[in-house]
Amino acid sequence: MAEQGRERLEAGRCAFGALIRAWHERNGWSHRVLPLLCERLDLGRLHGSQLSNLRNLKLASPGPEVFLALGAANGWLAEAAPEGRLTAAALEALAPGAPADLVEALERSALALVDAAGRPLGAGALLEIFGGLIPPPPGFDLRIDSGEAPALSAALADLLAAGQPWRRCREAVLEAYPVVRRQRRERFAAVMAGLRDYSAAELDEELADLLVTQQALVAPGQGLAGVDALLERLRSIAAAQPG
Helix, strand or coil, X not given: CHHHHHXXXXXXXXXXXXXXXXXXXXXXXXXXXXXXXXXXXXXXXXCHHHHHHHHCCCCCCCCHHHHHHHHHHHHHHHHHXXXXXXXXXXXXXXXCCCCHHHHHHHHHCXXXXXXXXXXXXXXXXXXXXXXXXXXXCCCCCCCCCHHHHHHHHHHHHHHHHCCXXXXXXXXHHHHHCCCCCHHHHHHHHHXXXXXXXXXXXXXXXXXXXXXHHHHHCCCCXXXXXXXXXXXXXXXXXXXXXXX
């Protein structure tokens, strides 16, 4: 039973990280947006480092104030931007004294997290997702199953190499890969060369940087539109591969 509980918590942590990544990706937000919103409207204490660590599965035990602040911010967004764009009244209420980058980010996109029935997720639901008690809502669940990670790794190599042998495209692909850390660059190169596969957790963590890589390797305007689009393309390529 203890082992099952740990597995459920680990699955929930991964699901919550995917949820945070998908939410920010859909809105095109930096990790400054939600903390600034919480501070501006006095919705609770939230730090960009907490969001970054949740996204990268490095925060195992966030305090209740994190879920309370996220739930309050999400509830405000659901009311202020029912169609993903701030209403004129909400913008007028927010703008005086708010940082310019916060206003600009929310003017572009302010999608709230909603369940299958369109109801905004509150602090309780967010905590239940983190604890593995309920899954993320449809459309925000970008988790990668451990069984599909090898096929997705092979699909990634096919996508980024665009049919070329690794020796011929190695320099261009590595130049497009935005990560500086040597260990991750070596791991990426090994995956591209077919010498190893990403694990599900590794691939999940890499998706945002892999999207940047894909976009840098194609003509302007032809890059994939988001992390979910990248994952969908990888799954499509993997499904078409023999055996």
